Amino acid sequence: MWNWDQGRLDYFQFDNLKKIARYALAHDLRLTDRAALVAATGLPFLPDDGSYPPWRNYSRVFRLSMICAERGTVSAPTPLATLLASDGGITTDEYFHFLAEATTDPSPALTGWDHSAPLRYPLLFSLKFMLARAAIGVPTSDISEIIAAYNVSGFTGDEDQTDFITLINAGHDTPAGDRKSAGYRQSAESIQVIAQISYLSLDRRRVTVSLSNEDALNLFEQLSPITGQPLPGGADEVFRLTALFQSATSALELDYATTAVSDIEDSGFSAATTFAEGAKSRKTHLVIERNGKIREAFFKANPSAVCDFCGTDTSASYPWTSRILDVHHLLPLCSGARTSKQGTLLDDLVAVCPTCHRGVHRYYDGWLKGSGQKDFLDADQAKLVYNEAKQKYGAA
Ligand SMILES: [Zn+2]
Ligand SMILES: [Zn+2]
Numbered sequence: 001m002w003n004w005d006q007g008r009l010d011y012f013q014f015d016n017l018k019k020i021a022r023y024a025l026a027h028d029l030r031l032t033d034r035a036a037l038v039a040a041t042g043l044p045f046l047p048d049d050g051s052y053p054p055w056r057n058y059s060r061v062f063r064l065s066m067i068c069a070e071r072g073t074v075s076a077p078t079p080l081a082t083l084l085a086s087d088g089g090i091t092t093d094e095y096f097h098f099l100a101e102a103t104t105d106p107s108p109a110l111t112g113w114d115h116s117a118p119l120r121y122p123l124l125f126s127l128k129f130m131l132a133r134a135a136i137g138v139p140t141s142d143i144s145e146i147i148a149a150y151n152v153s154g155f156t157g158d159e160d161q162t163d164f165i166t167l168i169n170a171g172h173d174t175p176a177g178d179r180k181s182a183g184y185r186q187s188a189e190s191i192q193v194i195a196q197i198s199y200l201s202l203d204r205r206r207v208t209v210s211l212s213n214e215d216a217l218n219l220f221e222q223l224s225p226i227t228g229q230p231l232p233g234g235a236d237e238v239f240r241l242t243a244l245f246q247s248a249t250s251a252l253e254l255d256y257a258t259t260a261v262s263d264i265e266d267s268g269f270s271a272a273t274t275f276a277e278g279a280k281s282r283k284t285h286l287v288i289e290r291n292g293k294i295r296e297a298f299f300k301a302n303p304s305a306v307c308d309f310c311g312t313d314t315s316a317s318y319p320w321t322s323r324i325l326d327v328h329h330l331l332p333l334c335s336g337a338r339t340s341k342q343g344t345l346l347d348d349l350v351a352v353c354p355t356c357h358r359g360v361h362r363y364y365d366g367w368l369k370g371s372g373q374k375d376f377l378d379a380d381q382a383k384l385v386y387n388e389a390k391q392k393y394g395a396a
Contacts, residue, residue: 079239125156135213144205
């Protein structure tokens with residue numbers, strides 16, 4: 001099992017990491033007091049106790065997310081923090097794919113870093129395990145199976161598809177008794193963190209890949225460890241890895257061609273900007289909206305046929321069908337689907353009829369263009385703009 005942090009899933013949410021990164025560019029996370037950090041991020045950073053600076057309880061979040069690393073007695077933001085803090089600088093998918101390719105066991109972000117130890121890539125292994133299964137038509141993996149396969153196989157994560165298929169067919173699972181250990185729970189939480197990738201969805205212990213077999217295989221083949229000569233100092237190594245972000249992702253083609261994004265033009269998602277980052281953000285957003293498992297879970301929890309925007313009951317207008325509704329993702333365009341211990345959160349989704357959906361995205365485009373932004377700043381702003389459109393033009 002690999003070391004991570006456990007019980008801090010909220011702090012690893014992409015939107016929250018962006019807020020922490022913005023703060024880290026202006027303040028030293030190691031020295032910061034709690035009140036200022038709480039005010040800037042809206043996160044609780046408990047306990048509320050003057051004798052416990054946030055660094056004491058949350059430094060693993062800051063370091064494992066590669067937002068900062070120690071430089072002598074202070075902490076300094078990494079190049080990745082600069083990207084996270086910028087408007088549209090990095091999408092959820094780019095960030096979590098990079099984290100998977102750069103996270104090692106042992107980790108330079110944690111104490112006891114030994115740069116000469118053989119490195120394994122547990123998150124890359126997990127992602128490739130899930131993609132290899134999806135490529136052979138088994139889209140769902142149990143987290144306990146992934147962790148057991150990692151432990152039994154000794155794989156680094158860089159093995160090819162044949163190796164993974166052999167491992168998958170062997171069918172390993174973690175015994176129920178071993179799932180209570182702190183090490184297991186840390187490993188499980190790190191997989192829940194990367195479940196924010198747009199084509200993944202989490203249902204308690206199970207992660208589902210919503211990609212065609214071809215896209216899953218294509219992505220599997222593109223993923224590889226961030227390599228080079230590891231540096232002796234853990235912090236230096238974190239800075240080395242985060243400086244490699246650009247070259248890492250320019251090679252990764254996050255297009256999921258056959259799955260979801262062929263009708264960006266049609267959705268009203270093209271007019272506002274010619275920025276490449278804007279286009280990448282929109283793709284992530286649309287992949288979440290087309291994620292079959294998320295859609296299924298949403299309508300299971302909200303079995304209505306009424307459009308949230310115009311109030312049309314689509315089952316009455318089209319009585320030969322149960323509903324004609326799209327799932328719209330309210331969060332900023334570059335945000336992933338947030339996860340909790342229970343699974344992928346559905347509170348950031350609304351059901352709208354296809355016409356309203358197109359209209360809402362055109363409204364977003366116009367709003368962003370008018371305010372000179374490439375993306376919404378955060379979830380609150382995105383929800384505000386949706387509600388503004390709904391109040392002005394939607395159902396009373
Ligand atoms: Zn509607
Ligand atoms: Zn939408």
